[in-house]
Amino acid sequence: MPDKDQALLKVTGLKRYFDVSQPFLNRLLERRKRQYLKAVNGVSFTIKQGETFALVGESGCGKSTIAHLVVGLFPPSAGKIEFDGIDLTTLNNRAQLRPVRRRMAMIFQDPYASLNPRWRVNNIISEPIKAFGLLNGRQAIVQRTSVLLEQVGLSPQDGAKFPHEFSGGQRQRISIARALAGEPEFIVCDEPTSALDVSVQAQILNLIKNLQKKFGLSYLFISHDLAVVRHIADHVGVMYMGRLCESAPVKALFENPRHPYTRLLLDTIPDIEKMGRECAPPQGEIPNPLNPPAGCAFHPRCPQTTDHCICNRPKLENMASDAKVACFQAF
Amino acid sequence: MWWIRACGSIWERLTVMGDSAHPTEGLSLRKGWRIAGTLKRLTDSDIFYSFYHSPVTVIAVFVTLLMIGSALTAPWIAPHNPFDLASLDLMDSHIPPAWEDDGDKRYLLGTDDQGRDVLSTILYGSRISLMVGFLSVIFSMVLGVSLGIISGYAGGLADVLIMRIAEIQISFPAILIALLVDGVLRTLIPNAHSERLAVIVLVFSIGISGWVQYARTVRSSTMVEKNKEYVQAARVIGIHPVLIMTRHILPNVMGPVLVIATIHLAVAIITEATLSFLGVGVPPTQPSLGTLIRIGNDFLFSGEWWITIFPSAALAILVLAVNLLGDWLRDALNPKLR
Incomplete structure (x- = not known):
């Protein structure tokens, strides 16, 4: 077990490009070049032991890609992912990855697609136990799955049912039970509540929070919902076009947003006190990610754009109180 | 349909106990209840509803089961043993069916030239x-x-290779492929074994001519399934790709395969009959329906119609029944047609 305050996950200069070129023959005949989509373009952050790091941003900004890279669903194009001091990008065979994989888990976005419809809940939950060889014997595994089901607020009898017999919130609980089965230290939550009703969202979020206290878990929490993030996160990273534009502790971010994009996001949260008041609509469209704007990627939509922003890209700079901002105007 | 309703109510009374199964009862008892519960789920399902509300399908299933049952029990229910040379009498040849003037009560559908x-x-x-x-x-x-799942899951070079072979093969008629494979294998096998291996050769050549449809269907469903999050969840745990293919994806792509298999059964029986009719199928010592039709065909012009018409009718009824069953299965499993 790493000490408290020590970085559990350290991501440095992470990049992932997707090849979205036309097929070879079309490229040849139409004289087009290969095209790459820079989904994640140089992202660095650290997650401390027992902390929840939230990544927010609009759809298509690369936050889910980061989640998939961290759990190893596909390899990064460049950069390092260090988990408790082990660089995951250097491990390439199954046997080396296995102990690290045991310590990580993932909760998915769509509770209707993340459980195999042909498997009973018992088998779904016990799959990690069997895959990592944590327990031997049928009886021990059955006992463990009952405990897991109770931990997520379901009854042990539910284990004999199929996923289609449950509601969305209950399915997400099953998904959480499966994530807990390998006794992980770190869980990646890829928008775990975005497919749920608001009332159920709160239950699932509180469950996730309580489990964190109980087992000392660390989370990478992907979301586009700032209200959810404010409730659950300790530290927030705001992403725009594949890059982090602001990273700050949750309190600092919500009270004192430094990046114009963060301010734009915060302004879009519906607020009862702002009812009936005129507010400035966000300007501009999201740029095409295949052809991102030069300089600061946010400059076409930014109210404070200067010539400097159009020509140069700001780096993520350290600010006061553990915050980092990538904006020339923030100083 | 009163009889179905009657059976249904009896069934309900039998299975209602399956639902009230209590998990604290003995293990063997529980297992029994679970089977009863599964059966009840089956009879309550949409498929079963669509089954007994389609009289054509009920008849088709009945005919198919009757044909399969009588084929399986042929040695016990057949009035004569056509392979027992000792019981054959050339004096009994060319007898018309029993209801004709020259018919013989012993031979209901008549006899052939031997x-x-x-x-x-x-x-x-x-x-x-x-x-x-x-x-x-x-x-x-x-x-x-298996080729379809590999092709869909692995993608890349394996996919290109398998699918190009499939496309080349599908550009030829299936019967041509079967004839070709059959012919090549026959020349490779020494004469002494040819009769014994005839059925295996036939199965291989008909089988190899029909795999493309399965592969293409399974490939496309696999490509849909492999991007679903439950497959990603298995990959995150580090489950071996072979296990992901067999335990996660396979059960989810088998629906359409069942439909294809049922319709393909009719096609395979027809292909076998065609090959046997052409004389490259099973040897005359083990006649299939196709062989019987060919033998009878020689006597059609001399007025002995029964030798070829009855095997042809049997073949037609069998294939029709299986085809109707397949059509129903396709419609019943197709969510768009519900």
């Missing part, structure tokens, strides 16, 4: 036809489904 009872040869012949049909469907299915 004095074999046509009804018995049909019963024994459908045995061979069904066996070759089933075996080649299984062979096609195993080959096609």
Whole structure:
């Protein structure tokens, strides 16, 4: 077990490009070049032991890609992912990855697609136990799955049912039970509540929070919902076009947003006190990610754009109180 | 349909206990209840509803089961044994069906040129036809489904390779492929074994001519399934790709395969009959329906119609019944047509 305050996950200069070129023959005949989509373009952050790091941003900004890279669903194009001091990008065979994989888990976005419809809940939950060889014997595994089901607020009898017999919130609980089965230290939550009703969202979020206290878990929490993030996160990273534009502790971010994009996001949260008041609509469209704007990627939509922003890209700079901002105007 | 409703209510009374099963009861008892529960779920399902509300399908299933049952029990229910040379009498040859003027009560559907009872040869012949049909469907299915899953899951070079082979093959008629494979294998096998291996050769050649459809269907469903999050969840845990393919994806892509297999069974039986009719199928010592039709064909112009018409009718009824069953299955499993 790493000490408290020590970085559990350290991501440095992470990049992932997707090849979205036309097929070879079309490229040849139409004289087009290969095209790459820079989904994640140089992202660095650290997650401390027992902390929840939230990544927010609009759809298509690369936050889910980061989640998939961290759990190893596909390899990064460049950069390092260090988990408790082990660089995951250097491990390439199954046997080396296995102990690290045991310590990580993932909760998915769509509770209707993340459980195999042909498997009973018992088998779904016990799959990690069997895959990592944590327990031997049928009886021990059955006992463990009952405990897991109770931990997520379901009854042990539910284990004999199929996923289609449950509601969305209950399915997400099953998904959480499966994530807990390998006794992980770190869980990646890829928008775990975005497919749920608001009332159920709160239950699932509180469950996730309580489990964190109980087992000392660390989370990478992907979301586009700032209200959810404010409730659950300790530290927030705001992403725009594949890059982090602001990273700050949750309190600092919500009270004192430094990046114009963060301010734009915060302004879009519906607020009862702002009812009936005129507010400035966000300007501009999201740029095409295949052809991102030069300089600061946010400059076409930014109210404070200067010539400097159009020509140069700001780096993520350290600010006061553990915050980092990538904006020339923030100083 | 009163009889179905009657059966249904009896069934309900039998299975209602399956629902109230209590998990604290003994293990063996619980298992029994679970089977009853599964059966109840089956009878309550949409498929079952659509089944007994389609009289054509009920009849088709009845006819199919009757044909399969009589083929399986041929040695016990056939009035004569057409392969027992000692019981054959050339004096009994060319006898018309029993209801004709010259008919003989012993031979209901008449006899052929060697004095074999046509009804018995049909019963024994459908045995061979069904066996070759089933075996080649299984062979096609195993080959096609595994290649399709590999192609869809692995993608890249394996996908290109498998799908190009499939496309080349599908550009030829299936019967041509079967004839070609059959011909090549026959020349490779020494004469001494040819009769013994004839059925295996036939199964192989019919099976190899039909795998493409399975592979293409399974490939496309696999490509849909592999991007679903439950497959990603298994990959995050580090489950071996082979296990992901067999335990996660395979059960979720088998629906359409069942439909194809049922329709393919009819096609395979027809293909076997065609090959046997052309004389490259099973040897005359083990006649299938196709062989019987060919033998009878020679006597059609001399007015002995029964030798060829009855095996043809049996073949037509069997294939029609299986086809209707397949059509129903396709509609019943297709969510768009519900």
